[in-house]
Amino acid sequence: MSETNKRVLFINDVGFQYGAGLAQLRQIQSFLLMGYDVAALCWSSGDNVESRIPFTPVEGTGNWLGITSLVYLCQESGVSSENIVNLVVCEADFLCPDLIIIGNIHGAKWPTILVSALEKLDCPVITYMHDCYWFTGRCAYTGNCTRYNIGCNHECPTWQDYPVLEPQLIFDEWLLRRKMFCGEQGMPLVTDSHWLKQEAENALLGVKKIDCIYYGLDADLFKPVExxxxxxxxxxxxxxxxxxxxxxxxxxxxxxxxxxxxxxxxxxxxxxxxxxxxxxxxxxxxxxxxxxxxxxxxxxxxxxxxxxxxxxxxxxxxxxxxxxxxxxxxxxxxxxxxxxxxxxxxxxxxxxxxxxxxxxxxxxxxxxxxxxxxxxxxxxxxxxxxxxxxxxxxxxxxxxxxxxxxx
Known part of the structure; x- marks a missing residue:
């Protein structure tokens, strides 16, 4: 993957909005700087303020191919989980990626199984952890709860908090994550800190591939002003x-x-x-x-x-x-x-x-x-x-x- 002009596809829920969305934008900037061509898929990019700001680094030799919103793909609109997965995979396939990096999807309520379904495109699929969502049964941060270490289930004390998930579905979600990321065929995970990496390793017993890659930012933009x-x-x-x-x-x-x-x-x-x-x-x-x-x-x-x-x-x-x-x-x-x-x-x-x-x-x-x-x-x-x-x-x-x- 060190050759230039390979194509990377980022997938998340809300585009470049909010903290994890801005982190994804900065990840895209770094890939452009390294000479990769980059595209993005999301559920909803909102009014697209962030993507209208020119963000391709001046020194970048990669090409920004744009972001596509799939706002019609939601269960509230009557689209089944199976169809959401199939249509996201089709959209991803159309962009011919050499690598897929999937971040937060809980804002979209897209099915977790989407991650492993993307493997049918015959390119590496990496899940990037901006929070704890990928090792719990549903929550992005665990508070004082440690249930995720033994099995999140219908007794989840925060199931009504964002991201909401009906109690009877939580154990299956917890188990699915272990099927995806643990064992000999486990898919790769990347975290934004060594603390989160350690938490994930403790929770996902037998996790196959997990590494930490820190965020970066545009230090020519974020610098002292008098x-x-x-x-x-x-x-x-x-x-x-x-x-x-x-x-x-x-x-x-x-x-x-x-x-x-x-x-x-x-x-x-x-x-x-x-x-x-x-x-x-x-x-x-x-x-x-x-x-x-x-x-x-x-x-x-x-x-x-x-x-x-x-x-x-x-x-x-x-x-x-x-x-x-x-x-x-x-x-x-x-x-x-x-x-x-x-x-x-x-x-x-x-x-x-x-x-x-x-x-x-x-x-x-x-x-x-x-x-x-x-x-x-x-x-x-x-x-x-x-x-x-x-x-x-x-x-x-x-x-x-x-x-x-x-x-």
Whole structure:
């Protein structure tokens, strides 16, 4: 697979929307940079804001072949699971891929069996894990539940949460994943962090092929903007201590929004809070930007801040931490999931074990008291990204992985 102009097909549920969708876009960029031709299939790309932004790297020698939405393929429209699988496979076959990478499909409610059905196209099919969905019975994150280790079933305590699945169907889904990925004929899995890889290995006993390939980002786009300029554009006072936070949806409990609101309550008298993401404009006592689909604006937002505070209680990797580091912004966060793999304690971040607002506030105050330390941590974060998390680095990791897989 190291030859140029091989054709890669990405398949997911919502195109380039939201966190995993943006991660897929960045994966596509890295393949284009490496000289591959790339196409994409999804269930729904929404209003396609992200794909209308020119994203092919200037140095890329591959060709972007476009994204196709298959929004008519849903059970709510009366299309059977069997027909969904057959029609997605037909659409994929029409694009003549040499490699298929399938990511999240739970937003589309497409059948899990689609993954193994794609093997009939006689090209490698790799499942990329942006979260825990591919080793549980239905959920993307497990919270405190460990049932997936022994068998998710009708007793699932969160079956009504996204992605919803009727209890009587859950065990079959849990079992199907083990049939697909475990044993001598198991299909390959790739994760976005070593933490997620370890979780999957523990859950999928006998998993055949599993590797970690980190995300990357466009470090020429995500880079520091002069702070006074960024604040002037956003209307933020120059002499104010600014904490930035955000995610796709700030009301998501898993993202720790309730903890962040405790921090706001405690520090609002001497701190300006800048928050991006859906529902952020409705938060009291913050400068909320809403959900910014045009990611080109994000470096300006990061650069206006003194520190980035992440309150995620579960996170497979955390692209916002990578983005903050690329923009030379130090991080305060909980030491959970894959976060320490990009937000490194006492290098570009201060991480805490205790999942409380008080623990985070202590580290916030550590940074507030020392502008020189903020700069030191910020510079280290930028160096980490330039060394390990660029599109080029991501592309090289994929090429090395594919070369190894084909031998």
């Amino acid at each position: 702070r006074s300029f960024a604040r002037k554009i956003l209307g933020i006072p120059e002499d104010t201590f600014v904490i930035l936070s955000g995610c796709t949806n700030v009301k998501d409990f898993r993202k720790g929004g309730h903890i962040f609101q405790e921090i706001i309550h405690r520090l609002q008298d001497n701190t300006l809070f800048l928050v991006f993401g859906s529902q952020s404009e409705n938060l009291p006592s913050v400068y909320g930007t809403g959900l910014l689909r045009d990611y080109r604006k994000m470096p300006l937002i990061y650069s206006a801040a003194d520190i980035f505070v992440g309150t995620s209680l579960e996170e497979a990797f955390g692209q916002t931490f990578c983005e903050a580091s690329a923009c030379s912004i130090p991080i305060v966060a909980f030491e959970v999931g894959g976060i320490p793999e990009i937000a490194r304690h006492r290098k570009n971040a201060r991480l805490v074990d205790e999942q409380t607002s008080e623990a985070l506030i202590n580290e916030i105050e550590f940074f507030r008291q020392s502008p020189a330390t903020r700069q030191e941590y910020g510079n280290c974060g930028r160096q980490i990204v330039e060394t390990e998390f660029t599109l080029q680095a991501q592309g090289e990791r994929w090429v090395q992985y594919l070369d190894t897989m084909m031998t």
